[in-house]
Amino acid sequence: MRKKQPTQADVAKLAGVSQSTVSIILNPQGKDHLLISDETRERVQAAIQELSYVINPAARTLAGGQNRLIGVCINGSAFPLDQHGFYHPYLVGIEEACIGHDYDMLLFTRSDGGEGARSIYRNGLNHLRIADGSILLGLENKEELARLMKEEYPFVFIGKREVPEGAISYVAADYYTGTKAVLMKMLGMGHRQTAFFYRLYNDATKDRERGYLAALANRTDPGLLHVKRQLTDKEITPAYCREVLDAGVTAILVEEPVMAHAFIEAARLIGRTSPADFSIVALSDNDLAYLPPAILHELVMLKIPKLAMGAAAVQILDQMIAQRHKPQEPVQITIPVTFSEGSTIGPHFVRREI
Numbered sequence: 001m002r003k004k005q006p007t008q009a010d011v012a013k014l015a016g017v018s019q020s021t022v023s024i025i026l027n028p029q030g031k032d033h034l035l036i037s038d039e040t041r042e043r044v045q046a047a048i049q050e051l052s053y054v055i056n057p058a059a060r061t062l063a064g065g066q067n068r069l070i071g072v073c074i075n076g077s078a079f080p081l082d083q084h085g086f087y088h089p090y091l092v093g094i095e096e097a098c099i100g101h102d103y104d105m106l107l108f109t110r111s112d113g114g115e116g117a118r119s120i121y122r123n124g125l126n127h128l129r130i131a132d133g134s135i136l137l138g139l140e141n142k143e144e145l146a147r148l149m150k151e152e153y154p155f156v157f158i159g160k161r162e163v164p165e166g167a168i169s170y171v172a173a174d175y176y177t178g179t180k181a182v183l184m185k186m187l188g189m190g191h192r193q194t195a196f197f198y199r200l201y202n203d204a205t206k207d208r209e210r211g212y213l214a215a216l217a218n219r220t221d222p223g224l225l226h227v228k229r230q231l232t233d234k235e236i237t238p239a240y241c242r243e244v245l246d247a248g249v250t251a252i253l254v255e256e257p258v259m260a261h262a263f264i265e266a267a268r269l270i271g272r273t274s275p276a277d278f279s280i281v282a283l284s285d286n287d288l289a290y291l292p293p294a295i296l297h298e299l300v301m302l303k304i305p306k307l308a309m310g311a312a313a314v315q316i317l318d319q320m321i322a323q324r325h326k327p328q329e330p331v332q333i334t335i336p337v338t339f340s341e342g343s344t345i346g347p348h349f350v351r352r353e354i
Contacts, residue, residue, distance in 0.1 A: 005053075006051035006053040007053075008022045008053075010051055010053070011053050014047040015044045015046070016043065017043065017044060021036060021044070022044055025040075048125065052125065052126055053125075054125055067130070068102060068103050069103065069105075069106050069132055070103045070106065070131055070132065070134065070135065070314060071130070071131030071134035072094060072106065072107050072108065072135050073108040073118055073128060073136050073137070073139065074087050074107075074118060074138055075139045086287070090306050090310040092307060093306060093309060093311040094310040094313065096307075097311040097313075097315060101314055101315070103132075103314070103318070106131050108127065119141070119144065120136075120144045120147075120148065121144060121147070126151060126153060128153065128155070129153065132324075133153070133154030133155060133320055133321045134153075134154075134317075135155070135156050135313045136158070137157075137158045137159065138159070139157075142161070142164070145157070145168060146163050146164070146165040149166055152324075154317060154320040154324055155169070156169045156170060156313045156317045157169065158170070158171055158172075158309055158310065159171075161203060162203060166330075167330040168330055169316055169320065169331045170330075171309045171312045171313045171316065171335065172207075172309075172332075173309065173334065173335055174334040175208045175302070177334075178283070178302050179208045179210075179215070180212070180214045180215045182253070182283075182302070182339060183215035183216070183251070183253060184218065185345070186251040186279055186281075186345060187251070189347040189348060190347050190348040191279060191348045192221060193225045193226070193247070193248040193249045193250055194212075194216070194226045194253070195226065195227040195244060195249045195252045195253070196208075196212045196229075196253045197229055197253070197254045197263075198228075198229075198230055198254070199232055199259065200230075200255070201230060208253075208255065208283050209228070212228075212253060225248070227244070227247070227249060231259075233258045234262075236259060236262040236263050236266050237266055238266045238269045238270050241263060241266045241267045242270050245272055249278065250277075250279060251279050252278055252279065253283055254282055255282075255283055255284060256282060256284055256287065257287065257291055257299060258291065259282070260280050260281070260282040260295075260299055261299070263280060264280065264298075264344070274344045274346075276346075279345040280299075280300075280344045281300045281301070281339070281344065282299055282301040284302055286304070298342055298343050299342050300340060300341070300342035300344050300345050301342070302337050302339055303339065303340055304337060305336070309335055312333060316331045316333070
């Protein structure tokens, strides 16, 4: 049996005050709150933090204690003006599913008061509790995720996240299968020396890496080599491209489209082109608005199912909310990816000396 959420009565008991005193402190209307001492306020605030109690006004008038609210907490701006919105497709999927499941969608925007990063907790309190459950995107603070787990608050993460304290529910793109499949295709076209370049080494990158290595493990060809390196698009210079290509690499997998574009442009400056001299694929479709239109038609890219991931997160969360008073196992699903059509992958022909 899942533990019930703390009430004002629980706060009052722990603080050694009446429930009406707690109510006045939480809802300072009229002059009554002026009569409460600072020492009493401090005891009540300490009890609130210890119990992780969050006031939920709407829930008082709703049968079953539900608001029909799904929260969305994003690590960064959901509607940026100075950059293209990374999270927009996920939000569209979430919104459409919320409508279908009869929920309102509540976007949490307050930062932690420091560097502008979004935080689940403020002054020690979980401010997501105003919603029946929440969907999280991009949050890196695993301590906060572990704390949410301990509180048994319903939440689903979009993207794979591993927390040392236990498993959490998430919806992720199947980078492993997608990466393995595209590299197997390239190997089947005659490529033998490959490279995998990535910018960040996070959970998604680890899945791509596993798929990359799994594809190589399926082949026993002599001379099958690979190169892995963490780098940014700024480090992809003509000199570096020459070093990679002169080493014999002909199949290149990069984490992001901007990295693929940087490699193609740098290679062009040394007289190398794709797919004649090398094949290249981007293992995501992020930040496409930063690229020239021509490259969008040429580049083979892994297409992340962002709309489907947002919708699936709502469906899972709806089930968690409905069963919130019962023990639950985390739900972890991966959604298949697809690849765009393009011209940057082609067969490798071994050039013979005459």
